[in-house]
Amino acid sequence: MADNSVPSFKASDLVIQLSSTLKAKSDVFTFGTVFTDHMLTIEWSATEGWQAPLIQPFGNLSLNPACSSLHYGIQLFEGLKAYRGDDNRLRLFRPMLNMNRMANSAKRACLPAFDQSELLECIRRLVEIDQDWVPQSDSASVYIRPTFISTEPTLGVKKPAQALLYVILCPVGAYFNTGGKGLSLWADPKYTRAWKGGTGDCKMGGNYGCSLSAQYDAVDYGCQQVLWLYGEDHQITEAGTMNIFLHWINEDGDEELATPPLDGIILPGVTRQSILELTREWDEFKVTERYLTMSQLCCALKQQRVKELFGSGTACMICPIEDIVYQGENLHIPCQEENSQLTSRIAKELTDIQYGRTPSDWTFLV
Amino acid sequence: MADNSVPSFKASDLVIQLSSTLKAKSDVFTFGTVFTDHMLTIEWSATEGWQAPLIQPFGNLSLNPACSSLHYGIQLFEGLKAYRGDDNRLRLFRPMLNMNRMANSAKRACLPAFDQSELLECIRRLVEIDQDWVPQSDSASVYIRPTFISTEPTLGVKKPAQALLYVILCPVGAYFNTGGKGLSLWADPKYTRAWKGGTGDCKMGGNYGCSLSAQYDAVDYGCQQVLWLYGEDHQITEAGTMNIFLHWINEDGDEELATPPLDGIILPGVTRQSILELTREWDEFKVTERYLTMSQLCCALKQQRVKELFGSGTACMICPIEDIVYQGENLHIPCQEENSQLTSRIAKELTDIQYGRTPSDWTFLV
Secondary structure, three states: OOOOOOOOOOHHHOEEOOOOOOOOOOOOOOOOOOOOOEEEEEEEEOOOEEOOOEEEEOOOEEEOOOOHHHHOOOEEEOOEEEEEOOOOOEEEEOHHHHHHHHHHHHHHOOOOOOOHHHHHHHHHHHHHHOHHHOOOOOOOEEEEEEEEEEOOOOOOOOOOOEEEEEEEEEEEOOOOOOOOOOEEEEEOOOOOOOOOOOOOOOOEOHHHHOOHHHHHHHHHOOOOEEEEEEOOOOEEEEEOOEEEEEEEEOOOOOEEEEEOOOOOOOOOOHHHHHHHHHHHHHOOOEEEEOOOEHHHHHHHHHOOOEEEEEEEEOOOEEEEEEEEEEOOEEEEOOOOOHHHOHHHHHHHHHHHHHOOOOOOOOEEEO | OOOOOOOOOOHHHOEEOOOOOOOOOOOOOOOOOOOOOEEEEEEEEOOOEEOOOEEEEOOOEEEOOOOHHHHOOOEEEOOEEEEEOOOOOEEEEOHHHHHHHHHHHHHHOOOOOOOHHHHHHHHHHHHHHOHHHOOOOOOOEEEEEEEEEEOOOOOOOOOOOEEEEEEEEEEEOOOOOOOOOOEEEEEOOOOOOOOOOOOOOOOEOHHHHOOHHHHHHHHHOOOOEEEEEEOOOOEEEEEOOEEEEEEEEOOOOOEEEEEOOOOOOOOOOHHHHHHHHHHHHHOOOEEEEOOOEHHHHHHHHHOOOEEEEEEEEOOOEEEEEEEEEEOOEEEEOOOOOHHHOHHHHHHHHHHHHHOOOOOOOOEEEO
16 A cells, blocks of 8 residues: 655656566576576655656666765665465565665665655566566575666765666576585674664665674684674674574573574564574563673583574575684584475475465565 | 785776866855765676776666665765865875775675775775865865665675775865854663674764654654763763763773773774874873763763863864753753864864965875
8 A cells, every 4th residue: 555645756657678688597696696587676856756657678887986875885675485386386585574664764874755656566577577587496586676866966965966776677597605514604803784773673774884804704713604793791793794593591591592683783583583483473481672682692502502693694594614614623513304494494494485385474476 | 015915906097087067066065965066986806806996977876676785784884085286286184094984894795806996096096186176275175975885686695796996076065064053962862873893983874774763752852963872871872973082080080081992882983082192192180982871971070070071083073062962861061262262273273284384294186
């Protein structure tokens, strides 16, 4: 239902310019390297408001070299996927959660508001047009990247008076190539991903640019990703670009699935929220949003109370964590018996919803 | 002297494509809205290395919509100025400090290294070509904006394999339009500009995008800029996009000029460094890099120990601060007698160097 209180573009105004030539599709993709034939662009200016949305051939943007998305990081993005089900229908997974988060990021970045349902409908049309790109495979999908940048062509640090919202699509397989093993993480308080009063709870570009250097330090230490710590007590916050979950027997002897609370420094992940809702629905163990510190994790590992540690996110879905390098030590997260593996069970339930094998109101048909 | 240990572009390889038409020059400029006729662009790729630097007509950049400067804030910039002296010669002010800081930012952003002297020589040539844009005025100059962005056209969060370094120029007058009054600042711990383990000591885009929202809260509270606080004890860190200086009688009864130390969350400003060096040279009062908290400032204001508070930066040079809104109160910084005004004296000494009235090894002739 359209929210008429926000001045917005309308999907009914969509202008569609189809590409005269279509690209050849191949099967093997490194994440985010191949794009489909079309993209969605929607221009905004303070004087003219939102223009009609346009679906046009994928191609370069022409940007003023002074534009403040390139100087002051006035930019944000989203990530969601389109899945081809066994029934050959295309589905998105809880896309309004992405639209809501995008609106929150836009507010934080001083970019203009828009009607979230109208954007979703424009995205649906784009996916429909490039539907042949969505693979018939449980391990592949089309990744949808809504992006929102300032195109204000002046150097004063100020609220943009011009902006561009655009959406590009890329067929993707698995995000990490770990050869079936769990991830290894490097945990060092030297770098901080996000901080109270910052933008860690929004998908703004600056959160990622500042994390890159740590990522390469992690690789130098023989790890694949960073385990982001926070504060004097080395709180566990996120893993790489994922939320993090600990399945353990907690200090009180209770079986618990725990993830850090949304206190401003944690990205409110769609997969995170879905895992919380799914496992709370099961009602088989405690499911908690709580602070977790490295000393709590180390203690639990010594006492063999850790069952599983994993990351979650749209790009990777669920990713088990096998090792953490922390203060010169390698903390190994023990493998658990096959039948108790929580990650496999969650991954199956989510995949069954995404690919249409389990009916769910979390799916949105394209 | 060229540093041959770093693979770099060379100024001697410069290719120059002059614009066939020149823009009309006008006298009144809002900061960063009007650009000169030419720009410098230098492309880099992991496979080909640095390409020949190119001076070409100012114009739009053509960027892949997936490029990681637009998604992950992999971008940084610098700011320096070219001044036209009374002798009609053009001068830059300590430009190697900017080149060094740019190299540091590039390292933090995982962008490639370059020879700083070669970049300075390319910039010198660009300013020389657009020299007619540099106004003959003590209150105007040409602002030089070196910018360095990732042009990696893929969505994985990783070190860019393609990048673009470019420099644009704009004639500028005063940065703030305060009508001769001091700035008013809004101090609220709700927002944090930078944090330990982050990028506050680099000129990366993300530092600015995340500050914009606070800036508009400041305006809502009737202030012009944000006074950035840090930590439980509300340390004073920066003011808007400026470093901050307090001239006061300190707790020990000593006259002191104080500014926060470079502990990772403070931008190492060129004007900041120059003010420290200049006033240490005078040897008339203590000049200290130290922590300053809001409670120390409030106490000093009550006891009438505050002589002056001001911001410093390349865009504004020196900017007196007159009011701070903090915890619901308006803290007024008293005006001081004309003959003790430190800001005027520092501004005059720096301006005399920048415009060539005082010979100095801080100037670099174009």
